[in-house]
Amino acid sequence: MAEDLVTVTIEGTQIAVPKGTTIIEAAKQAGVLVPHYCYHPSLPSPAVCRMCLVEVEKAPKLMPACVTTVAEGQVVHVNSDGARKARQGVLEFLLINHPLDCPICDQAGECELQDYTFQEGRAGTRYSKDAKRYNPVEDFGPDILYVANRCILCTRCVRFMDDVAQTPVLNVSERGDRAFIGIDEDQLLDHPWSGNVVDLCPVGSLLSKDFLHKARAWDLDKAASVCPGCSQGCNISIDTRDDVVVRLRPRPNLDVNRHFMCDYGRMDYRWLNRGDRVEAPLLREGQRLHAADWDTALDRFGQLLRDAAGSAVILASGRMSTESLGLVRSLVDRLDVTAAVRVPLGEEAPLAGIPHLALRRERTPNADGARLVGYGTDWSAALAAVPRAGIVIVLDAALSAEDVAVLQSARAPVVVLGTVADDWLRLASLVLPVTSMAEENGTYVNRDGRLQRYQQARSQPGMARPAWWVAGEVLGGPGPDADAPATAAEAFDLLARRYDAFAGLSHGDLGFSGRVLAGAGATASGSAGGTR
């Protein structure tokens, strides 16, 4: 056994963990959850909630598992009578001043106070004769409300602002049971990453105004996804209620975003719910676009591609999956191709306490995936090539008035694989309804060359299909094609056969935290995928 490993027994399970591991983390590895409130793996541990007290054999009293490090031969009991009684005591103390307003509390259903109380708290109260502490609700910032009455003073929010955001605007004010979370006068909780305090709050004390009373936690469906807001590629969960996206939340990935996401990414989800969608393929007949079935539309697309000569231009959105970008690019291989994704730029907003984590200037999730499959980011060069092109494919790119004016000058047919029914679609020879990132499976490559999967969170509208499916069907030629990819994983397999960067990889290799592509540097902006 390696010298720096320590063997401990936790709830009868013997495990070896690195020296310096806390009992709470060692227990996780042994498959034992030590109930806790103030402890969070991405924050310093103050050991104040005292919920994680465990019995360590030979120790004179119960030890806080969050700050006690393992020792060789240690035997830990998480569910001994003493530890249980202590936890029950803490739960009781936390509840005496906690309102029983779960029916109107957003946290209900995902509340750690509710969960642990249900699990091992007292059935009844012994605090029946006295009034509960009352403090009014405070408005902390643009999106955050503080419901002091529900606060259990775990101080996760204070520590996040102090140690992670390094903008210490929150504090513990007052002493004893009069204590509450205070905010510095003349300050707001408006840091670009402040929304994380809502996720960190183990109870319903810090609430998002955006999500306020929107949905009950148990009515939500969750899909593991990747934030489409910028090139960082924070792992997220897309939470939907009845097929409507109601919020985005960070999903832990210690290598990318730890447990956090920025407010820009968090709030930028309404476009996923847009109702003005293209729901059927539209074919040009003279001056008008007519709805058609997919077979007809795919045949038309194939014909337009076969008829095209000279050069092709692809104007793409950086929110498209690598699979869609790659397969659509394959459609025009025989032509001289100018393909570009538009990369909107914004201010960088770092999270000071976490190296390599920031809201990035490049506000699109897959510019690097696009580069790997033959796209540039020089939007104006691509636009300039439009008038002389033999075919123009718009891959769900959002076009400005100037872009549309250029498109009008195209002599060649314009094929749009789009989501939103914009006015300028009138210019198109063919419009094919495709899915947004929330409606499909796919992958993005973040700025560090990490290939990450995202999963479908809601159903696609109407007849919309993923763009890779459209391209796959067209690639196989007219008529039914058994070899066309039926899933995003199969579409990716085609890319893996074609691009060195993806060689040997499949969706199954990526898991929930992705994989850094071979040859990717600190930023993959320079990395290029050669074609075979």
Place this chain on the structure above:
Amino acid sequence: MGYPHPSHPKETVVLSQYFGDAGARSYEGWTRRGGYEGLRKALGMAPDAIVEEVKASGLRGRGGAGFPTGLKWSFMPKGDGKPHYLVCNADESEPGTFKDREIMRWTPHALIEGCAIGAFAIGAEVCYIYIRGEFTEPWNVMTAAVAEAYANGALGTNVFGSGKRIEVILHRGAGAYICGEETALMNSIEGRRGNPRIKPPFPAVAGLFALPTTINNVETLAAVPQIMVRGSAWYKGLCLGNPKSTGTKLISVCGHVQRPGNYEITMGTPMKELIYDMCGGMLPGRTLKAVIPGGSSVPIMTAEEAESCVTDYEGVVAAGSMLGSGGMIVMDDTTDMVYQIWRLAKFYAHESCAQCTQCREGTSWTTRILGRILEGQGTQEDLDLLLDLSHNMTGTTICVLSDSCATPIVSGIRKFRGEFEAYLSGARAPVLAGV
């Protein structure tokens, strides 16, 4: 001496010799009374030799825990190349304790000298004295004395020409009881909220400003010059009880005795002599009911326990309590124990730093239950609840404030249950209506 009373023959006057003697406050007056001899002697010794001398004396921490001082000093790392700090805890906020105040008021140079010796012994160049915010007069006296010590070369970059740098910085607290807890005190000096820290790391490893630190009580440090001058054997010889408790101890006696005051006793003096001889006994016509011997945080003793108790660390433990800081609260037969315990709990509820759940919520909850009992609204279940809550509040938190609140409740209910029952049954008329 039992300041403000004249010294009693049964006292052993060492630290309190000049209480009430305004002439001892000045540098010049202090040196004329033999002051700074200890520091001069210490500067001629190796730091390790000083530590050994203090170890040999048997001196133990006078702030409450009674940890051997020399041993504590020996925990400081040697040759680590880091700055070390000595911190003097002059926050004296334990209810019933008022000995450090008198040391600072009358013999400020005894403390400064002790600080300088201690700092030298542990390899520290800087000593902070953290003085309780409410101590206006001691603050003023100490401020003047420190200035004088600097002016006379007893502090500064070249103490008494030895080439040693020893600085003393006075820091005034802002009135929080919890800042008397050593790690909260260090947070307070650093400008943080006065919350106790988790141990480990212990102060000797990472204390003030995360550097090796020793923290000692005023009375402890004030005794060090005496040990330097008179020797450890003399100090060790001051012992009437258990040989592990040596020297003299200032006992701050308050409550229902004839002559409340600070009494300096040899360790091992019977508590009975302290109460009945030195303090002149109970007030006329009254009898002893209870004693809280070591500041409000320790278990309450019954009259019988107190009268048979030997006043040293081991003796008071044997009698079911703790010597603590030596703040002795004497209560006679007119005392309403329920009320007194409620008052103590209320203090702790007010002073809880709010970090740990059991303390933040438990101190207030128990106070409310006790208040309800005093209002005549209590039930038998309330006593069981108090005991169970006290159990949950004991040994489960970062510091011992929570335990300190539970201690008088548990000992009070156990030893004076009848008084609680009287409120529950209605035999005693409610007080505190509407509290």
